[in-house]
Amino acid sequence: MCMSTRTAQNKVCEHCNQNFTISEGELSLYEKVGIELPTICFFCRVKQHLSFWMFGKFRKTKSDLSGESMITVLPESRYPLYTLHEWHSDKWDPMDYGQDYDPNRSFFEQLQELQEKVPHPHQNGSKNTGCDWCDDVWNSKNCYLSRSMEECEDLYYSYRNVKVKNSIDMTICFNTEKSFGCSDCHNSFKIFYSKHSRDCIDSYFLYDCRNCQNCFMSWNLRNKQYCIENVQYSKEEYEKKLKSFNLGSHKVVLSLKERFEELAKKEVVHRQNFNLKAYNSDGDYLLDVKNCHNCNTINDSEDCYNCMRGLREKSNIDANGCWYSEMLGNCSCCLYGYAEKYSVWSSSRYSEYVDLCIECENCFGCVGLKKKKYCILNKQYDKEEYEKIKNQIITDMKKRGEYGKFLPYSMSAGPFNFSTSFLYFPETKKEDILKLGGYWQEIDESHIEGTPTSELPDDIKDVSDDIIIKPLICPETGWRFNIAENELAFYRQNNIPLPRKHFDVRTREALKYLTVLRSYPVVCIYCEKNIEAYYPPEWGCQKIACEECYKQNIA
Numbered sequence: 001m002c003m004s005t006r007t008a009q010n011k012v013c014e015h016c017n018q019n020f021t022i023s024e025g026e027l028s029l030y031e032k033v034g035i036e037l038p039t040i041c042f043f044c045r046v047k048q049h050l051s052f053w054m055f056g057k058f059r060k061t062k063s064d065l066s067g068e069s070m071i072t073v074l075p076e077s078r079y080p081l082y083t084l085h086e087w088h089s090d091k092w093d094p095m096d097y098g099q100d101y102d103p104n105r106s107f108f109e110q111l112q113e114l115q116e117k118v119p120h121p122h123q124n125g126s127k128n129t130g131c132d133w134c135d136d137v138w139n140s141k142n143c144y145l146s147r148s149m150e151e152c153e154d155l156y157y158s159y160r161n162v163k164v165k166n167s168i169d170m171t172i173c174f175n176t177e178k179s180f181g182c183s184d185c186h187n188s189f190k191i192f193y194s195k196h197s198r199d200c201i202d203s204y205f206l207y208d209c210r211n212c213q214n215c216f217m218s219w220n221l222r223n224k225q226y227c228i229e230n231v232q233y234s235k236e237e238y239e240k241k242l243k244s245f246n247l248g249s250h251k252v253v254l255s256l257k258e259r260f261e262e263l264a265k266k267e268v269v270h271r272q273n274f275n276l277k278a279y280n281s282d283g284d285y286l287l288d289v290k291n292c293h294n295c296n297t298i299n300d301s302e303d304c305y306n307c308m309r310g311l312r313e314k315s316n317i318d319a320n321g322c323w324y325s326e327m328l329g330n331c332s333c334c335l336y337g338y339a340e341k342y343s344v345w346s347s348s349r350y351s352e353y354v355d356l357c358i359e360c361e362n363c364f365g366c367v368g369l370k371k372k373k374y375c376i377l378n379k380q381y382d383k384e385e386y387e388k389i390k391n392q393i394i395t396d397m398k399k400r401g402e403y404g405k406f407l408p409y410s411m412s413a414g415p416f417n418f419s420t421s422f423l424y425f426p427e428t429k430k431e432d433i434l435k436l437g438g439y440w441q442e443i444d445e446s447h448i449e450g451t452p453t454s455e456l457p458d459d460i461k462d463v464s465d466d467i468i469i470k471p472l473i474c475p476e477t478g479w480r481f482n483i484a485e486n487e488l489a490f491y492r493q494n495n496i497p498l499p500r501k502h503f504d505v506r507t508r509e510a511l512k513y514l515t516v517l518r519s520y521p522v523v524c525i526y527c528e529k530n531i532e533a534y535y536p537p538e539w540g541c542q543k544i545a546c547e548e549c550y551k552q553n554i555a
């Protein structure tokens with residue numbers, strides 16, 4: 001790698017053929033972290049990384065070790081699955097799968113052979129009770145068909161929440177209770193169908209409101225009560241109006257959602273980005289960061305480039321889903337790592353091309369190891385042999401054009417259309433992923449009997465108790481889903497109509513508005529300055545404000 005003179009470089013992406021630039025700042029961090037320069041653009045890098053993280057359909061299966069039954073989102077045939085508990089036990093030894101390096105074959109090919117033999121844990125998480133039908137769950141209780149959460153309780157069909165309780169259909173929310181259908185809401189209680197709001201109570205269809213109570217279909221409000229479409233009413237008028245809305249009807253809620261979307265386009269003043277306390281940084285959803293560039297959904301981090309979905313990161317570049325880590329380059333889902341390169345799901349140090357390696361040091365091309373040193377393809381070497389073989393592999397990989405590239409799509413977690421990547425890149429075509437060596441799966445559940453949701457009673461008050469034993473058919477995917485007993489009680493109590501679509505479809509729809517990685521040039525509605533904002537033109541948002549004007553006029 002020659003980088004004695006650091007001037008920005010222009011390249012053509014090997015995956016999508018678009019031009020991309022490596023800036024001087026990036027070059028200096030690539031050099032510091034010590035990784036090869038990328039050959040694919042930022043978006044193709046993120047796309048590949050997130051394809052190693054499943055957003056699969058929940059399914060029941062059995063452990064390949066003990067036959068114990070378990071629930072997983074991982075695919076059927078990529079690798080053996082053990083229960084999480086078994087995987088962490090000493091009932092098996094990953095070194096049993098060790099392979100010699102064969103210089104006559106592609107290293108990636110050999111690593112993939114190893115990866116497909118080594119068992120993977122059936123799910124991710126710890127310290128949960130009653131959360132079997134969940135994935136990526138930590139310190140939570142009685143949650144159901146939900147993913148990626150910390151300290152949640154009685155949470156159903158939700159994604160990426162922290163401290164959310166007694167709620168359904170929540171996406172990226174924090175400290176919120178007894179709520180339904182919200183995204184990016186914080187510290188709230190009994191809020192429904194709301195977005196980007198904080199410290200609100202007993203309200204419906206709020207968009208960017210703070211400290212509001214008993215408000216309906218309102219936006220950009222601060223410290224208000226009894227407002228409907230931003231118009232002030234008396235308590236009595238408000239309550240009378242609210243009763244007349246008939247919120248238990250599916251048809252009514254649909255038309256209210258349409259109105260809400262129209263207001264988001266025409267009336268809401270949108271913030272240029274959702275950054276808070278971001279110093280010398282750019283990106284979106286940044287909180288308490290310093291010198292972070294082109295980052296997204298990152299907290300408490302500094303000196304990073306091109307990172308998304310992380311916490312406490314330092315000097316990382318091209319690291320996605322990497323929490324509590326430092327000096328990482330071209331890595332995906334690596335927590336507690338230091339100086340890892342081209343790795344996935346590993347918390348190790350000074351290692352390259354490792355997958356699922358926990359607390360290892362100086363390992364190269366290994367899968368599923370715990371507390372090992374100087375291993376290659378799950379075989380033990382002494383320090384000298386290790387260095388020698390590692391250097392030989394790197395030389396061979398360079399000849400084949402492999403070294404410095406991330407693990408190929410053929411090693412990704414499973415079907416691309418059931419990976420986290422598909423949430424961020426839903427336009428991706430099957431043929432493009434297959435061309436890159438990845439996987440795709442169509443799930444047909446038409447063999448299971450069920451009731452089309454178009455036949456459901458319009459109003460929740462007309463739903464009978466036996467609905468909980470009827471499988472329902474999602475009109476978009478044809479997938480079957482059920483109404484759980486507690487779920488029905490929640491809908492009745494809060495006057496919410498039954499959902500018409502499968503919960504994964506609902507989550508995908510909510511995420512559409514929270515997964516924008518690209519900024520677009522717009523003009524500030526107030527000062528008419530040219531700014532970069534995270535609102536795709538097709539959303540049709542007409543009022544976008546620069547940070548300063550937003551602060552002056554709204555916050």
Ligand SMILES: [Zn+2]
Pocket residue numbers: 013014015016017018040041042043044045
């Ligand atoms: Zn590209």
Ligand SMILES: [Zn+2]
Pocket residue numbers: 524525526527528529545546547548549550
């Ligand atoms: Zn402005």
